[in-house]
Amino acid sequence: MHVYHVASSTVNPLTFQDLFQFVFHHFSGSPVIDAVGQPIRVRPMQFCDNMEQYASDTETNATLTRWARRPASAERLRKAVIAQIMHLGRIYEPYTFYCGRFDIANTEALVAEMSEDYFINVHVPGVRKHVMKARGSSP
Incomplete structure (x- = not known):
């Protein structure tokens, strides 16, 4: 069985900052449309330590x-x-804010095979379609 930790380690394979940057990039290019037909503008996420x-x-x-x-x-x-x-x-x-460390070798190998393009054009749109149930629409 392969275990994939998306967690802190000496090197985090996918940081919250990277993940939210991908989400920001996606929704900047494909904004959700509000009830009056206007795109909802997003701002970059701020992170706290x-x-x-x-x-x-x-x-x-x-x-x-x-x-x-x-x-x-x-x-x-x-x-x-x-x-x-x-x-x-x-x-x-x-x-x-948890400072624990986990073995992330499997996740690092998986992320190495993936690209920023995957997150922006496949993963985030999939979350939008299947988790958000396609709320709003893209222009």
Whole structure:
């Protein structure tokens, strides 16, 4: 039996940053269309090194973005949204900030056979079609 770890090692075969760069590239070229027929623009993903940075960035982004333009009465909603985002961060913390090491030789061999083109033109469109159930459409 071959085990394929997509995880941290001395060399990570597929980092979150690489994966999200492929996703960004795909959705930049083939955006999802919103309910009024406009393409939904995506921005590159920002990455945090630890939960403290994640918490700080979450609070800062919530303060500086659309929440800054809302009336003071929306403060309770803003706090609830931040609490939910932080809850999700704590749930996924073991998977995103875990510093364990795994044998990834099988995965490295597999990724060596694959290319950026595969991720952008095959893998991400497959996730979009089968996982996202083709929500939205491409122009």
